[in-house]
Amino acid sequence: MKKTLLLFSICCISFGLMAQVALNQVDNFQGGTTENWRIGGAGNATNGPINVADAGPSGVGDNCLQYTSLGSSGVASKMVFYSQNNQWSGDFSAAGVDEINLDVNVQTNDLNLRVAMQGTNGTRICTTNAINIPANGTWSNITIPIADSDFSIVSGGGDVESVLTDVFTIRILSSSSPTWASADIISAVIQVDNILASSSLSTDEFSLANTEFTISPNPGRNKLNIKLPSSDGELKLEVYDVLGKRVFKGSITQLESSVNVTNWRSGVYLVRVSNNELVQTKRFIKQ
Template identity: 45%
Template structure:
């Protein structure tokens, strides 16, 4: 079956409380047949899935392109036996799957059994945390970005009430600390590779930047 499956902890859990609104990635089709890509989310009840209703068609020979799938009740249907409400599945995700199914394959959460070729990169989830509606607290910079071992956060001005928080793509907080001077260094060597959101905030305002861990 043509499918990319991930059950790592950073992709499981309650998508609703994490504010996940879409899943995005880069894909290329190196084969001679079209792909009809969908996202499938499996709940803890094994064969019960929430599947995106409309496939994104990637024509044969398509070079790298970015695609996005909305993750909500209006954009997904429930598949599996017995069926479970999409809203319930989104609160208890155990597996995420990217697969090709043009709607003629049963069950609907299975990938095409034909020989297909594709590559995927930069798979991320967009959440309410990534919406750039924050009020700046004063510009800050992060470097190096991307980075393997450390993250330097440099402020343009210092306020002792500021705190530093880092979230993964699902909105899970993986680091929190006080900002004690104009420049703070965080050891990221043990973090998983991927995209993170770095937030500086106080009780009233906050500002967020995107960080990539190699």
């Protein structure tokens, strides 16, 4: 019995150490699962989030996560879903993640979206300012800032920094004010896709150099074409997969260039163009 308990403890500790958020990680739901987003304390509640095929912002071939809050009573009455001790746990500060970027589509009723987090110390925080999403049935891309100054403490004895350095649970919810447990009891449908762990330091555009780049086709199957309106010198080109692993590295020395992506796996990639001072990142979908 003691050996069994010891083994169980070791497994739990190992699992906890494996859960670590990474800059540029993306939940794109192309694998047909909810990628550990759920509702209910046990994670097995009915009417929880589901994976929906061909419903993402890119249409056919693009999956997304969909959750319907019932607005009545029970676990699914509130507009809130969460990830616990998985890919969205760990040290956000060390990872350099101070924004969450995602595609959102809301139906039935408008939502006021926030991000709430709980640290392993039990302290709970929620973003002070909500982002209003109208229920117009169209996709939009939003960024939720999650730096230290963007949160209000909801409960617990720790500070915001103590949570951001050791996140255990993260929630996406709708509420009129910062909260953990009192999300809106509302009848609404939300679809989310391409939930990206981002950094405000990586979103500076080359406005001074007038070199904002474009990519095409997007989605694409065989080639990734990169075009610059102008260039003052050599730029570095890097492409990362959803786990933050670099899959391509090169340089751009002319206005138009292309990368063969035929052998890349289907999914979302981050295309990053940079020089010594600035970085710009765009999202590319490989079909």
